[in-house]
Amino acid sequence: MLYESVSNRKQKIFKSHIFFLIAPTITLGIVIYLYPGNLLLWTMSYVAFSMMFTISLLNHIGKLKKTLVGLNVNVVSSNNHIPFPQKFRDKLSSVSEFTKYYRYRKHQIPTSFVEFKEGNTVYLYQIIEEPCEKEVYQIIEIHDFQYVLVQDNNKKKKIVHLGNLRAATE
16 A cells, blocks of 8 residues: 555654754764863754654655655555545634634645645545545645645546555556
């Protein structure tokens, strides 16, 4: 399944970057113990390395998302459910450009999952609950590496859990 391979790749990225973040920390401790006179220099170099590895981590996660966008997939199961309702009321009249999320019962719903908004009621795209292996969808957006906005051949957008998908073989 697609979800397992994506989560394995994501874990490999995190593990490698965590190792590269822990190694300079240990090195900094040893260097400060051996050469305590240059504390500012060592601390600045540690911060620089930490920033470099953090940017690298975010870059690799972004690349992983970009490889999935545009992928043709089939819905093969209905094991994983989406906790979002089909519609909900939002007290905020607008979403800030910084967050681009609606909040619903401790869940963040991206604005791209919203089909339209009428007053304070927000309507989401249809959620796929029944598998249809003959239908081929194209991934448009991924949220939290769990929820996916897909588009069918008729340009209709739908929401599905990543664990219910399999890469289409054509």
